[in-house]
Amino acid sequence: MSQKLTTIAFDADDTLWHNERFFQLTQERFADLLADYAERDHLADRLLAAERRNLGHYGFGIKGFVLSMIETAIEVTDQKVPASVISQLIAAGQEMLQHPIELLPHAQDAVEALADDYTILLITKGDLLDQERKLAQSGLGDLFDGVEIVSDKTEPVYREIFQRHGVAPDRAMMVGNSLKSDVVPVLDAGGWGTYVPHGVTWALEHAEEPVGRARYGRLEDLGGLPDLLAGLH
Numbered sequence: 001m002s003q004k005l006t007t008i009a010f011d012a013d014d015t016l017w018h019n020e021r022f023f024q025l026t027q028e029r030f031a032d033l034l035a036d037y038a039e040r041d042h043l044a045d046r047l048l049a050a051e052r053r054n055l056g057h058y059g060f061g062i063k064g065f066v067l068s069m070i071e072t073a074i075e076v077t078d079q080k081v082p083a084s085v086i087s088q089l090i091a092a093g094q095e096m097l098q099h100p101i102e103l104l105p106h107a108q109d110a111v112e113a114l115a116d117d118y119t120i121l122l123i124t125k126g127d128l129l130d131q132e133r134k135l136a137q138s139g140l141g142d143l144f145d146g147v148e149i150v151s152d153k154t155e156p157v158y159r160e161i162f163q164r165h166g167v168a169p170d171r172a173m174m175v176g177n178s179l180k181s182d183v184v185p186v187l188d189a190g191g192w193g194t195y196v197p198h199g200v201t202w203a204l205e206h207a208e209e210p211v212g213r214a215r216y217g218r219l220e221d222l223g224g225l226p227d228l229l230a231g232l233h
Contacts, residue, residue: 004170004171004232005118005171005172005173005192005229005232006118006119006167006171006172007118007119007120007121007162007165007167007171007172007173008114008118008119008120008121008172008173008175008229009120009121009122009123009161009172009173009174009175010111010120010121010122010123010174010175010176011123011124011174011175011176011177011178011181011182012122012124012131012134012135013124013126013134013177014104014177014178014198015104015107015175015176015177015182015196015198015222016103016104016107016111016122016138016140017101017102017103017104017107017134017138018101018102018104020198022096022099023062023065023096026065026069026092026093026095026096027044027047027069029088029092030043030047030069030073030089030092031043031044033073033085033088033089034073034076034077034081034085037076037077037081038076042076043072043076046072046075046076047068047069047072050068050069050071050072050075051064051065051068054067054068054071059125059126059127059151059152060125060126060127060151060152061126061127061130061131062093062096062097062126062127062130063093063127063130064127065093065096066089066090066092066093069089069093070086070089070090073085073086073089097130097133100137101134101137101138103138103139103140104198104221104222105221105222105223106221106222106223106225107140107222108139108140109222109223110222110223110225110226111140111143111144112143113225113226114225114226114229115143118229119145119146119165119167120143120144120145121144121145121146121147121148121161121165122135122140122144122146122147122148123148123150123153123158123161123174124148124149124150125149125150125151125152125153125181126149128149131149132149135147145165146165148161152181153178153181153182153185154185155185155186155188155189157185158174158185158186158189158191159189162189162191168190169186169189169190169191170190170191170192170215172186172191172192173186173191173192173193173194173229174186174191174192174193174194175194175196175222175225176194176195176196177195177196177197177198178205178207179195179205179206179207179208179209179210180205180206180207181205182195183195183207183210183216184207184210187210187213187215187216191215192215192216192217193210193215193216193217194216194217194218194219194225194228195209195216195217195218195219196218196219196220196221196222197218197220
């Protein structure tokens with residue numbers, strides 16, 4: 001086991017299992033439903049603005065996404081959106097909340113390979129009930145020594161989590177697909193951040209890659225994580 005690291009924390013959505021692609025598919029459906037009222041690109045911009053505006057009200061997750069779609073539909077139709085469209089948007093959100101969990105390649109193997117030598121945490125943000133459902137269906141729940149479902153991922157949040165689990169930040173690594181949420185704030189807290197890019201990333205999760213920072217790493221997939229850690233002995 002690495003002498004430097006004692007704790008490995010994983011993000012959940014689009015790090016361990018697929019998530020963002022379901023938002024993209026629903027957004028395509030949203031654009032189809034409102035095709036008579038707005039161009040796709042304009043509608044996408046309006047929806048993103050609504051999501052950004054509403055983060056402080058609804059937080060991250062499917063429910064806030066659906067409410068932002070409904071709000072945008074009302075706005076772009078000058079409050080004339082048919083009730084049938086609202087009904088279909090609600091149904092689309094319910095389908096998202098019931099979608100089966102599909103693990104990403106190497107996710108289970110990576111977590112299992114490290115579970116004996118490290119304290120393994122799950123740190124994810126979003127709707128509490130939905131994240132609990134996904135973890136339960138993932139089959140990975142028993143591998144984690146702790147699960148943290150938070151409203152947002154910031155430097156103070158990570159510091160508080162590490163403190164609560166009795167680990168100094170410089171002995172903890174966060175692994176995830178979001179530079180903004182999973183990597184940069186952990187580096188700022190004094191920890192290690194490993195970026196595992198996902199093919200689809202929500203626009204509000206973009207950040208500049210912290211190339212050159214001593215505790216920053218990048219992997220193409222989770223399959224390389226055990227070797228990365230072995231190299232830190």
